[in-house]
Amino acid sequence: MILETRGIGKRFGSVLALREVSMGVAAGEVLCVLGDNGAGKSTLIKILSGVHQHDTGALLVDGEEVRLSSPRDALDRGIATVYQDLAMIPLMSVWRNFFLGSEPRKGLAFDVARARRVAREELRAMGIDIRDVDQPVGTLSGGERQSVAIARAVHFGARVLILDEPTSALGVKQAGVVLRYIARARDRGLAVIFITHNPHHAHPVGDRFLLLNRGAGMGEYAKADITAQELTALMSGGAELEELAHELRRE
Numbered sequence: 511m512i513l514e515t516r517g518i519g520k521r522f523g524s525v526l527a528l529r530e531v532s533m534g535v536a537a538g539e540v541l542c543v544l545g546d547n548g549a550g551k552s553t554l555i556k557i558l559s560g561v562h563q564h565d566t567g568a569l570l571v572d573g574e575e576v577r578l579s580s581p582r583d584a585l586d587r588g589i590a591t592v593y594q595d596l597a598m599i600p601l602m603s604v605w606r607n608f609f610l611g612s613e614p615r616k617g618l619a620f621d622v623a624r625a626r627r628v629a630r631e632e633l634r635a636m637g638i639d640i641r642d643v644d645q646p647v648g649t650l651s652g653g654e655r656q657s658v659a660i661a662r663a664v665h666f667g668a669r670v671l672i673l674d675e676p677t678s679a680l681g682v683k684q685a686g687v688v689l690r691y692i693a694r695a696r697d698r699g700l701a702v703i704f705i706t707h708n709p710h711h712a713h714p715v716g717d718r719f720l721l722l723n724r725g726a727g728m729g730e731y732a733k734a735d736i737t738a739q740e741l742t743a744l745m746s747g748g749a750e751l752e753e754l755a756h757e758l759r760r761e
């Protein structure tokens with residue numbers, strides 16, 4: 511496992527946002543984390559990306575227990591998070607957004623021609639055919655922008671890609687575009703953590719599924735062990751569905 515949690519917990523005042531959640535992701539696989547509003551998905555992402563620190567349990571990177579002190583710390587260990595707002599400037603070109611935040615090495619002039627070429631090649635390698643990398647990123651579709659953000663993280667050396675609801679604001683076709691890029695990132699050997707509340711988006715691309723409910727892990731399922739319909743049923747919540755989760759685990 512590249513990134514792993516063992517029974518981590520996080521409290522905000524009187525709210526126990528996460529309780530004893532265990533999960534792990536290895537290179538070349540997609541772990542989907544599913545949960546309804548308030549389930550603890552954002553809290554988990556923030557701990558995995560160094561924004562928050564966990565109160566209890568353990569966080570491991572490459573099998574070693576760590577405390578991620580900041581997003582920079584996470585990034586330095588190859589853990590990149592793509593948030594829903596994508597941290598892009600809409601009026602800036604695709605290639606400039608691609609390199610946003612990356613500092614040119616000291617003393618070296620920024621080579622514009624090279625940067626444009628690298629952006630185009632990296633996007634193409636992810637299956638994104640954006641012929642004109644000079645167009646403002648804001649003119650791309652939502653799915654294409656998500657894909658640019660994923661390609662950017664891959665280019666800058668991410669080993670673990672954490673995607674915060676990358677398909678939630680998209681229609682079926684655009685969501686399909688993003689799911690394809692997630693599969694490509696996995697095929698390039700990245701460990702992907704795909705956060706979503708949509709089982710129909712998770713199921714086609716996920717290798718394993720972790721369900722969160724009110725801060726607690728409700729079980730983890732391999733794709734072979736659960737259908738999209740069963741995932742949907744589990745996600746709908748309610749005590750009787752928790753029972754179904756137990757039943758499915760026993761089978």
Ligand SMILES: Nc1ncnc2c1ncn2[C@@H]1O[C@H](COP(=O)(O)OP(=O)(O)OP(=O)(O)O)[C@@H](O)[C@H]1O
Nearest residue numbers: 522525526527545546547548549550551552553554
């Ligand atoms: N900074 C905070 N201060 C206080 N409570 C918080 C904080 N962040 C999260 N919580 C609480 O922790 C619980 C889990 O929230 P979290 O945002 O992790 O859930 P989520 O699954 O991401 O939900 P959503 O899908 O609505 O974003 C909620 O009850 C939330 O109100």
